[in-house]
Amino acid sequence: MANKNAPLHLFDRPNSYIGQSVPRPEAHNLLAGRGQYVDDLQLPRMLHAAFLRSPYAHADILTIDTTAAADSAGVVAVYSGADFADQVTPWVGELTHLTGLRSPPQMPLAIDTATWQGEPVAMVVASSRALAEDACALIDVQYQPREAVCDPVAALLPESPVIHSEYKNNLAWERDVTAGDVEPAFADPANTVVEQVLRFGRHTGVTLEPRSSVVEFNPAEQTLTYHYSGQAPHMMQAVLAKHMQLPEENIRIIARDVGGSFGIKIHTYGDDIATALAARLLARPVKFIADRLESFASDIHARDHHIKARLAVTSDGTIAALQMYDYTGIGPYSMYPRTSAIECNQILNLTGAPYKIENYHANGKVVFQNKNMMCQYRAVGHPVAMAVADSLLEQAAREIKMDVVEIRRRNLIEDNAYPVVSATGMKFADLSHQQALERLVELMQYEKLRKQQSTANENSIRTGIGLVSMVEVTNPSPMFYGIGGAPISAQDGATVRMDAAGALHVSCSITEQGQGTNTIIAQVAAGVFGVDIKRVKVTTGDTATTPYGGGTWASRGAGIGGEAVLLAADALKQQVLEVAAIVLQSNADSLDISQGNVIDKSDSAQRMSLDELGKLVYYRGSELPAEVQPEFVATRHFRVSDFPFVFTNGAMAAQVEVDTDTGIVKVLDFWVVEDCGRVINPKLVDEQIRGGVVQGIGGALFEECLYSDDGQLLNATMADYLVPMAGEMPDIHIAHIETPTSTSTLGAKGAGEAGTGGAPAAILNAINDALAPLGASIHTMPATPERILQALGEVPT
Amino acid sequence: MKAPDFNYQRPASLSAALQLLHDNDQDAQLLAGGQSLMPMLHLRIAQPDMLIDLNRIDELATIDAGDAHIEIGSMVRYAQLEASEQIKTCLPLICSALPHIAHSAIRNRGTIGGSAALADPAAEMPALLIASNASINLVSTKASRVVSADDFFTGLYETALQPGEIIKSISIPKPGNNSVFGFYEITRRHGDYAMAGVAISAQQQSPLHKMRVVFFGVAEKPLRAHNCEQALENGTANDSGAIDLAIKSLEQLPLMGDQHTGVDSKRHLAGVALKRALQELH
Numbered sequence A: 001m002a003n004k005n006a007p008l009h010l011f012d013r014p015n016s017y018i019g020q021s022v023p024r025p026e027a028h029n030l031l032a033g034r035g036q037y038v039d040d041l042q043l044p045r046m047l048h049a050a051f052l053r054s055p056y057a058h059a060d061i062l063t064i065d066t067t068a069a070a071d072s073a074g075v076v077a078v079y080s081g082a083d084f085a086d087q088v089t090p091w092v093g094e095l096t097h098l099t100g101l102r103s104p105p106q107m108p109l110a111i112d113t114a115t116w117q118g119e120p121v122a123m124v125v126a127s128s129r130a131l132a133e134d135a136c137a138l139i140d141v142q143y144q145p146r147e148a149v150c151d152p153v154a155a156l157l158p159e160s161p162v163i164h165s166e167y168k169n170n171l172a173w174e175r176d177v178t179a180g181d182v183e184p185a186f187a188d189p190a191n192t193v194v195e196q197v198l199r200f201g202r203h204t205g206v207t208l209e210p211r212s213s214v215v216e217f218n219p220a221e222q223t224l225t226y227h228y229s230g231q232a233p234h235m236m237q238a239v240l241a242k243h244m245q246l247p248e249e250n251i252r253i254i255a256r257d258v259g260g261s262f263g264i265k266i267h268t269y270g271d272d273i274a275t276a277l278a279a280r281l282l283a284r285p286v287k288f289i290a291d292r293l294e295s296f297a298s299d300i301h302a303r304d305h306h307i308k309a310r311l312a313v314t315s316d317g318t319i320a321a322l323q324m325y326d327y328t329g330i331g332p333y334s335m336y337p338r339t340s341a342i343e344c345n346q347i348l349n350l351t352g353a354p355y356k357i358e359n360y361h362a363n364g365k366v367v368f369q370n371k372n373m374m375c376q377y378r379a380v381g382h383p384v385a386m387a388v389a390d391s392l393l394e395q396a397a398r399e400i401k402m403d404v405v406e407i408r409r410r411n412l413i414e415d416n417a418y419p420v421v422s423a424t425g426m427k428f429a430d431l432s433h434q435q436a437l438e439r440l441v442e443l444m445q446y447e448k449l450r451k452q453q454s455t456a457n458e459n460s461i462r463t464g465i466g467l468v469s470m471v472e473v474t475n476p477s478p479m480f481y482g483i484g485g486a487p488i489s490a491q492d493g494a495t496v497r498m499d500a501a502g503a504l505h506v507s508c509s510i511t512e513q514g515q516g517t518n519t520i521i522a523q524v525a526a527g528v529f530g531v532d533i534k535r536v537k538v539t540t541g542d543t544a545t546t547p548y549g550g551g552t553w554a555s556r557g558a559g560i561g562g563e564a565v566l567l568a569a570d571a572l573k574q575q576v577l578e579v580a581a582i583v584l585q586s587n588a589d590s591l592d593i594s595q596g597n598v599i600d601k602s603d604s605a606q607r608m609s610l611d612e613l614g615k616l617v618y619y620r621g622s623e624l625p626a627e628v629q630p631e632f633v634a635t636r637h638f639r640v641s642d643f644p645f646v647f648t649n650g651a652m653a654a655q656v657e658v659d660t661d662t663g664i665v666k667v668l669d670f671w672v673v674e675d676c677g678r679v680i681n682p683k684l685v686d687e688q689i690r691g692g693v694v695q696g697i698g699g700a701l702f703e704e705c706l707y708s709d710d711g712q713l714l715n716a717t718m719a720d721y722l723v724p725m726a727g728e729m730p731d732i733h734i735a736h737i738e739t740p741t742s743t744s745t746l747g748a749k750g751a752g753e754a755g756t757g758g759a760p761a762a763i764l765n766a767i768n769d770a771l772a773p774l775g776a777s778i779h780t781m782p783a784t785p786e787r788i789l790q791a792l793g794e795v796p797t
Numbered sequence B: 001m002k003a004p005d006f007n008y009q010r011p012a013s014l015s016a017a018l019q020l021l022h023d024n025d026q027d028a029q030l031l032a033g034g035q036s037l038m039p040m041l042h043l044r045i046a047q048p049d050m051l052i053d054l055n056r057i058d059e060l061a062t063i064d065a066g067d068a069h070i071e072i073g074s075m076v077r078y079a080q081l082e083a084s085e086q087i088k089t090c091l092p093l094i095c096s097a098l099p100h101i102a103h104s105a106i107r108n109r110g111t112i113g114g115s116a117a118l119a120d121p122a123a124e125m126p127a128l129l130i131a132s133n134a135s136i137n138l139v140s141t142k143a144s145r146v147v148s149a150d151d152f153f154t155g156l157y158e159t160a161l162q163p164g165e166i167i168k169s170i171s172i173p174k175p176g177n178n179s180v181f182g183f184y185e186i187t188r189r190h191g192d193y194a195m196a197g198v199a200i201s202a203q204q205q206s207p208l209h210k211m212r213v214v215f216f217g218v219a220e221k222p223l224r225a226h227n228c229e230q231a232l233e234n235g236t237a238n239d240s241g242a243i244d245l246a247i248k249s250l251e252q253l254p255l256m257g258d259q260h261t262g263v264d265s266k267r268h269l270a271g272v273a274l275k276r277a278l279q280e281l282h
């Protein structure tokens, strides 16, 4: 029992909600069908947009005849690319710190050449979406199809057609990372060398609420209001201001409830920009809701990597060298403003990051191709990086007949070694790989499972166990985007004010897209300030009413936004205590706030309620000394400054069953040990991890955007694109280690992407563990039944 | 996407529906459970001028057990079949397959007639109907006729249904007391269309006699595998030599791959499904 007279610790106060599974207040609203999504908006005089998209992966546009469409019922306007040419400046997906990255300028609609199947070519604005679609069908476009460049490796061969005539080849960016010297390690005959070609298919976010825009333009004020389903309102504000040439302050971005984003809704899409342009040209609100078909064809895709990698280990299992070559196809342009080179960059930075590796060489080539654009999606680069390193590591363990846990024990960076700098130059601090692994071994009862495994195989069923040790990039500093010139804030702000009834109102620049951000904000504010969480009202997702900040992505919301809230709530508390001290003729240092009351710090005796204080200050200010002008509002901002990123770590394991007759993989069980620093809300963190693992399993087993050789997307419906479903998901057991980050008082790191980053490697390893006794292995994701049957030699490739 | 404009009629009787179909034949389409047609309308794959909704025609939604046959109205929904005692006792093959058709939300709406008329090559019901030796009862304003399930499914989404005709009902002979059945399908997720599946009936178990072996999800239409039946005829369900021959005979079948599963994999999986269905023959 703590000393009763000791002042209460920040996280240990009666109103501290830190570490508690506070239910999400907004969940009631959503369950009651009271969510407010963009498509729920019905504005007076609103019009609806539909887009005609290129049916070819690569084609010259010879003519566009819109006459019949313009005459079609309900049509107000029909636009082609040329109509917007003087309405918007082109955008370019480059960042200066990704030296050498190049991408041609992009416009909202294709002009002259269409470069992927699904690229918007023309737009109809009509009184309903159905009528707009009717008119789209009447637009007559003459195309001259060109050879499509699809495979990222072939795209770099000298004989490949070049997509952009201003460049000599299809290379967008290349990076080479070297640490130590890998060659001697691979040449040393005493070392065991394993080598693989790994392929990671494309998949996409499949948000429940699709990309959605409703844009209003007021010509009298020259103001634009953009109702947006997304995760970075201030970035969108800057992007629209720059390219529509409006003052930034004239643009308001509002994101109300957001039905999932996963990184999909954080980019500049031509159809969204065209919607804003049409709203300005017509001076009427325009709505564009992407349907599922166009979501598959135009929401960014993720991954698409073709990797050749090798690993050398000494006879005692020590990693001697790791080398990899990554080709990644990003579509015809680099996405704006985050670029499509970040995933490759992350892979080069993160492969093997949990381990002591002195000799490392990685080369990444980011390649243009005629497919939909590829860009940042949940756990950018992580699943690829973790799968490359950990699948090679487990393969090496098998070859030297060492247990896969043991080989990790020998190579993980020691918990007491931090801070350390990785071979790739990443600065790591406050990580706990060893602890996480041991906790995982205990949680999953590893030894017991291994014993059972040897007897569990019958008929065509083989069981396998796979692990992964991982890092996750969270809480990025300006080093991520800002230094490269992107209008993306790495800092976030929170304003906390107290009203006349003693309730708190928090507005914060991070965003809520279904993960419970607003609950976290309320928890931190209520706890730090000292009121019941019910008395905290949170506003996010509105550039007009929140401080400036980045939003929620890269697992940064709780860590950065949460810290801003903590600082602001604490500052407000000091203000309130100073005024209370005057009223109570006491000393601010001897007072505290608890459960909505000002109390004596020493004995917790109640002195006055915040309600009384609020009413006195706001209604009867005359009772205060003349020079006291309380504000009861505080704003604080926070950014990570000591490190480029705050890394987290974790260890995961999967147990799978492979039916070697059908090639079907059943995930029997899944375990996660995660160190995301201070856990603010265990339930929310666990659900983030579970959701992430499910998305990771999706990428590992089910989800793939399939293209024909000539660049046609083959499976643009939910019937053909397989998302992971509850029925196929295992129980996901989660344990935490809490090593708070020293970069903030709150100590929270991110947790939103860990599951997605780690699960694919664990699943792949488990499958290969199951297949190993049969002399088979697979290194392609998703590991579909057909691919597994091919690996087993049951069917020809 | 949004469906294009169409006229909508909801007749209360089969004869009214037939008349509407007759009057608007080129441009009208029937709406049953809508589980396939609604997505096709929204994807603008189907663009009828008129939709004739059969959902209020009660006479099409009954299950009648006669002495030799069970007659199932075309508007009988999967959920209704699942709940039916008659189906449970008389048609064990259909009964065991129902939980594999989509998910319960879809089974609440989807109808047996809709599935037969659609003739999706991966759908369970057409194969089940062939394996059950069912007949399809068709009506038009002019006449009615009966087409055996064997002859009804003619190709990829193609049937013997003629313009102006509606599937009125489906008659399934009650199996004899010695009959046995097998059903197995291979799917990646519960409720998905099968990568490969097979429905089997035989008039007796040992030795196997008068078999019907019908594959689905592997070709442009449900495929009755006569050679496979012959290989198994007069053997037992665990006669590995006969099973090997039966599997070998699949090489002669005109199979078709899809975007996830190539034709070689389909053939392999068809063999696996057959083996497993035979193991569970009951």
Ligand SMILES: Cc1cc2nc3c(=O)[nH]c(=O)nc-3n(C[C@H](O)[C@H](O)[C@H](O)COP(=O)(O)OP(=O)(O)OC[C@H]3O[C@@H](n4cnc5c(N)ncnc54)[C@H](O)[C@@H]3O)c2cc1C
Pocket (backbone or CB within 6 Å): B029, B030, B031, B032, B033, B034, B035, B036, B037, B038, B054, B074, B075, B100, B101, B102, B103, B106, B109, B110, B111, B112, B113, B114, B115, B117, B118, B120, B122, B123, B124, B125, B161, B165, B166, B167, B168, B191, B192, B193, B194
């Ligand atoms: C998510 C999802 C998963 C599914 N999974 C499966 C699955 O695993 N297996 C499976 O078999 N099916 C599956 N289905 C399809 C489902 O079974 C459909 O219900 C069925 O194929 C069509 O039946 P319906 O009553 O919905 O017909 P509708 O969609 O209303 O109509 C289908 C077609 O049949 C015609 N038609 C309907 N009734 C008649 C009639 N009486 N006479 C003549 N023509 C008629 C219509 O004009 C239309 O062309 C799935 C559907 C969905 C949405």
